[in-house]
Amino acid sequence: MCVEHVGHDKGERVPHNLLSLSANRVMASDKNKIVELRGVSKSFGGKPVIYPLDLDIYDGEFVTLLGPSGCGKTTLLRLIGGFEHPDSGSVLLAGRDITDLPPHQRTVNTVFQSYALFPHMSVFDNVAYGLRADACPAAEVTQRVKAILDLVQLTEFAARRPDQLSGGQQQRVAIARAVVKKPRVLLLDEPLAALDYKLRKQMQNELKRLQRELGISFVFVTHDQEEALSMSDRVVVMREGNIEQVGTPRDVYEAPANLFVARFVGEINVFDATVLECLADGRLAGEIAGQRVVLPGHGRGFTAGARIHVLLRPEDLRLLPPEREEGFGGEVIERNYKGMTLESVVRLDSGQQLIASEFFDEDDPDFDYRLGERVRVTWVSNWEILLPHEAAHAV
Amino acid sequence: MKLRTPFRTAVLALIWGWMIVFVFLPNLLVIATSFLTRDDVHFIRLEGSLASYARLLDPVYAGVFTHSLYMALVTTGLCLLIGYPFAYIVSRLPQRHKPLLIFLVILPFWTNSLVRTYAMKLLLSANGLINQFLLGVGVIDAPLRMLYTEGAVIAGLVYVLLPFMILPLYAIFEQLRVDLLDASADLGAGRWRTFRYVVLPLTMPGVIAGCLLVLIPAVGMFYVADVLGGAKNLLVGNVIKSQFLDARDWPFGAAASIGLTVAMGLLLYAYYWSVRLARHRGEHGALA
Numbered sequence: 001m002c003v004e005h006v007g008h009d010k011g012e013r014v015p016h017n018l019l020s021l022s023a024n025r026v027m028a029s030d031k032n033k034i035v036e037l038r039g040v041s042k043s044f045g046g047k048p049v050i051y052p053l054d055l056d057i058y059d060g061e062f063v064t065l066l067g068p069s070g071c072g073k074t075t076l077l078r079l080i081g082g083f084e085h086p087d088s089g090s091v092l093l094a095g096r097d098i099t100d101l102p103p104h105q106r107t108v109n110t111v112f113q114s115y116a117l118f119p120h121m122s123v124f125d126n127v128a129y130g131l132r133a134d135a136c137p138a139a140e141v142t143q144r145v146k147a148i149l150d151l152v153q154l155t156e157f158a159a160r161r162p163d164q165l166s167g168g169q170q171q172r173v174a175i176a177r178a179v180v181k182k183p184r185v186l187l188l189d190e191p192l193a194a195l196d197y198k199l200r201k202q203m204q205n206e207l208k209r210l211q212r213e214l215g216i217s218f219v220f221v222t223h224d225q226e227e228a229l230s231m232s233d234r235v236v237v238m239r240e241g242n243i244e245q246v247g248t249p250r251d252v253y254e255a256p257a258n259l260f261v262a263r264f265v266g267e268i269n270v271f272d273a274t275v276l277e278c279l280a281d282g283r284l285a286g287e288i289a290g291q292r293v294v295l296p297g298h299g300r301g302f303t304a305g306a307r308i309h310v311l312l313r314p315e316d317l318r319l320l321p322p323e324r325e326e327g328f329g330g331e332v333i334e335r336n337y338k339g340m341t342l343e344s345v346v347r348l349d350s351g352q353q354l355i356a357s358e359f360f361d362e363d364d365p366d367f368d369y370r371l372g373e374r375v376r377v378t379w380v381s382n383w384e385i386l387l388p389h390e391a392a393h394a395v
Numbered sequence: 396m397k398l399r400t401p402f403r404t405a406v407l408a409l410i411w412g413w414m415i416v417f418v419f420l421p422n423l424l425v426i427a428t429s430f431l432t433r434d435d436v437h438f439i440r441l442e443g444s445l446a447s448y449a450r451l452l453d454p455v456y457a458g459v460f461t462h463s464l465y466m467a468l469v470t471t472g473l474c475l476l477i478g479y480p481f482a483y484i485v486s487r488l489p490q491r492h493k494p495l496l497i498f499l500v501i502l503p504f505w506t507n508s509l510v511r512t513y514a515m516k517l518l519l520s521a522n523g524l525i526n527q528f529l530l531g532v533g534v535i536d537a538p539l540r541m542l543y544t545e546g547a548v549i550a551g552l553v554y555v556l557l558p559f560m561i562l563p564l565y566a567i568f569e570q571l572r573v574d575l576l577d578a579s580a581d582l583g584a585g586r587w588r589t590f591r592y593v594v595l596p597l598t599m600p601g602v603i604a605g606c607l608l609v610l611i612p613a614v615g616m617f618y619v620a621d622v623l624g625g626a627k628n629l630l631v632g633n634v635i636k637s638q639f640l641d642a643r644d645w646p647f648g649a650a651a652s653i654g655l656t657v658a659m660g661l662l663l664y665a666y667y668w669s670v671r672l673a674r675h676r677g678e679h680g681a682l683a
Contacts, residue, residue: 083577103580116578120596129592130582181582 032059034184034217035080035108039089042075049075051241052089057185057219062211064220066228067238068264073221074113076238077187080219082106094184104133109178110187113194115170117162123149123173124158130181148180151210168199175210185217192227204231225265229253237261253313259390262311269317269354271310272389275302284386286310289328289350296382307389314357316383319344319369320376327378330354332369344369346377429649438645447650456634456651463630464658466545467613470552471560474609475602477553478560482601483594486568497565500558508555512622515551516542519623543625551619559608567601603666611659631655 035057042050050072057063065073078084079091082103090099098106109130118126124145131141149155152172162170171191178186188207192200208231211218222228228235229249237244237252237260245257256262259270276285276292284295284302288310295310302308320327333353334345346354354377361367369375429447434440450456485496503511518524519541526538541547571594579589617632624630631651638648 081581083580103577104583104585108581110578110581112574112578114572114574116572116574118575118578118593129579129584133583133585133588177578177582 033057033092034059034094035219036092036095037076037079037089038092040076040079040086040091041088042072042079042084042086049241050079050086053241053243055236055243055246057217059184060215060217061233062208062218062220062231063234063236064222064228064232065236065238066222066225066264069223070240071238072241073223073238074189077110077189077219077221080185081108081110081187107181107183108185108187109181109183110189111174111178111191113189113191115162115174115191117170117173117177119162122159122161123154123165126162126173127177127180130177134181144180148176151213152176152206167195168203171195171203172206175207179210179214179216182214183216185219186211186214188218188220190221190223192222200227207231229265235265237264239264254385256311256385256387258387259309259311262385262387267314267355267357269312269314271312271352273308273310275304275306275308277304278302289348289352291328294381295384295386297386302386302388309387309389311385311387312379312383314343314355315341315359316379317354317356318378318380319346319356319358320378322374322376324376327376330375330377332371332373332375335369335371342368346375348377425649425652428645429653431646433644433646435643438643444646447644447646448654450647451650451654459629459634460631460654460658462628463614463632466549466552466628466630467610470549470556470613471606471610473549473553474557474560475606478557478564478605479598479602482561482564482568485565486571497562500561500565503558508616509618509622511555512551512619515547515554516622519547519550542623543628545624545628548620548624548628548630551623552613552616555616555619556609556612559612560605563604563608564598564601567598567604571597607663610662614655614659 033056035055037053037055039052039054040050041048041052055076065076067073075084079086082098082101082105086099090097092098093106093108118129121129127145127148128141131144136144146155146158149158152175154169154172154176157165157169157173162173165173171194174191191207192203195203204227207218207220220228220231229252232249234246235249235252236246239260245252245261247255247257252261252265256265256268262268262270271288273286273288273293273295276287278284278297279294282297284297286293286295286308293310318327319332322329328348328350330346330348332344333347336343336345338357341357341359343355343357346356348354356377358367428439430443430445432440432442432444432446451460485493488496516523520526521538521540521542523542525541526535529535530538575593575597576589579593584592614630615632615635617630617636620628620630620633631654635648635651635655638644638651642648
């Protein structure tokens with residue numbers, strides 16, 4: 001195998017052959033750090049893009065760097081790939097410091113946002129490029145390229161040039177070219193951004209399948225929260241060069257660390273509240289818009305008098321008929337049919353606007369609201385997210 | 396589209412008219428002339444003859460041809476050697492520096508190249524600026540003979556023709572996508588490999604364009620050889636010019652001109668085939 005021919009790469013590639021992927025798949029181990037970022041920072045022209053941060057990526061996991069454009073997620077990826085050198089800190093790959101290694105000596109490969117396929121080479125030559133750079137014997141190059149083209153279902157396109165392929169096919173060539181070298185980590189820089197909605201969904205599934213079959217770590221950059229939640233084992237939410245939260249998709253959605261994460265990862269309603277007292281059962285009594293509510297404490301240790309945010313996802317809100325007692329009074333000012341759900345915008349009597357998202361009920365297919373209809377808004381108790389109050393300018 | 400049809404017709408007619416009157420007919424006249432006989436009074440006599448072409452094979456003229464071609468090839472090589480890295484470096488500079496540097500490349504066009512060639516003569520001559528400087532500094536005791544050498548002609552040609560190499564190369568380097576270089580490095584290729592297999596093939600069209608723009612004028616710029624070359628370093632252009640203006644042998648001048656065109660055509664044809672052959676071999680290798 002080619003792996004044995006490459007002196008400095010020895011032992012860093014995934015040791016199994018692609019052809020026997022399914023047979024001896026390496027199970028993703030939880031605690032094997034494959035990439036470690038230690039206090040890395042980066043600025044361009046005096047403007048900080050990444051503030052010193054730490055991040056561990058484990059062997060075999062699918063990690064997504066999620067954040068709005070300009071948050072530094074692509075720069076972070078380029079630091080791992082070696083295209084940028086950090087101003088401070090170090091990058092470790094499988095325990096070895098690779099901070100000063102140029103990209104061509106790192107056993108990570110990248111799928112570029114633009115695909116960056118070589119326009120003057122056939123699909124075969126594009127995929128073979130990395131193997132030939134490692135001085136792989138021709139017979140093995142042919143065999144491995146064919147195997148990987150099989151895997152991405154492009155065998156019959158081997159002789160084509162990139163400009164003779166569709167966007168989705170080019171995307172698959174870019175992935176094949178990067179994984180044929182069996183990197184320890186595959187870096188993907190918004191690889192699906194250029195594809196239309198349906199193709200993107202399809203490629204999301206294909207990428208997940210590929211990642212399972214290859215058993216290598218994927219570091220995936222996106223600004224699409226839905227994509228991040230559906231694909232990742234862990235999501236790293238970034239803002240302005242800082243990591244705001246690292247957690248499972250469920251963590252960042254259901255227990256966001258702060259208002260930014262809560263708002264970036266899906267829609268959310270935010271109430272300003274004040275803690276009135278801590279109840280004996282560990283719950284809190286709080287005040288929202290002049291009404292007393294009982295909130296779960298979630299062990300956050302809020303004390304009486306503390307100002308907090310109470311966050312609720314649209315799907316956790318319940319709209320009740322106006323004659324009911326509980327909840328907050330308001331009127332429906334907008335309703336959007338979403339197919340599976342009905343999304344309503346409610347203006348409370350306090351002036352605050354909320355978004356509620358309700359599933360259609362099979363028993364009541366005509367379920368709908370009139371604009372201006374009075375409702376009472378309440379929510380499923382215990383599903384609130386409580387956060388310390390952030391100054392208004394923070395987000 | 397219908398409204399634009401008369402306009403299109405007019406433009407096409409103008410271009411065709413121009414080409415016929417100023418390119419096609421003159422070339423036809425040159426070709427015709429080359430097969431006629433010299434006449435002392437009327438320049439040409441309407442009497443068919445292949446004598447002019449026979450004279451082209453005369454060792455004297457064949458020698459001028461090959462020497463001229465040799466100097467043109469050296470000139471092209473030097474222009475490529477200077478122009479390629481230059482164009483690459485300029486294309487990689489921050490956007491705000493580029494216009495000035497490209498402006499500096501184009502600036503010499505504002506002065507007639509004949510005038511610039513005379514300026515070079517002032518630099519290179521026995522009591523020119525370079526010799527005076529070297530004598531003054533004490534590096535040499537006697538002035539160097541630089542003028543009227545092969546080197547002087549090549550230097551003059553390089554000086555005049557370098558922008559024609561740089562501009563197409565710069566244009567192609569500007570189109571060279573940086574992400575392809577990143578991808579090459581990402582896949583494990585070092586600088587040399589990236590250059591050999593990505594940069595060079597993708598900039599080849601610029602190299603070809605630049606070489607053609609330099610090589611073809613380099614055999615014809617007679618005034619550069621006139622001013623800097625002396626009697627021994629003639630270009631094909633000198634032969635043609637002297638036949639028309641000095642020897643008044645129009646048929647032979649025309650034949651030399653046709654010979655030059657044919658030689659260039661053969662060169663291009665050979666190049667075209669070598670590229671096709673190389674590409675064919677490449678594709679064959681890829682499928683193997």
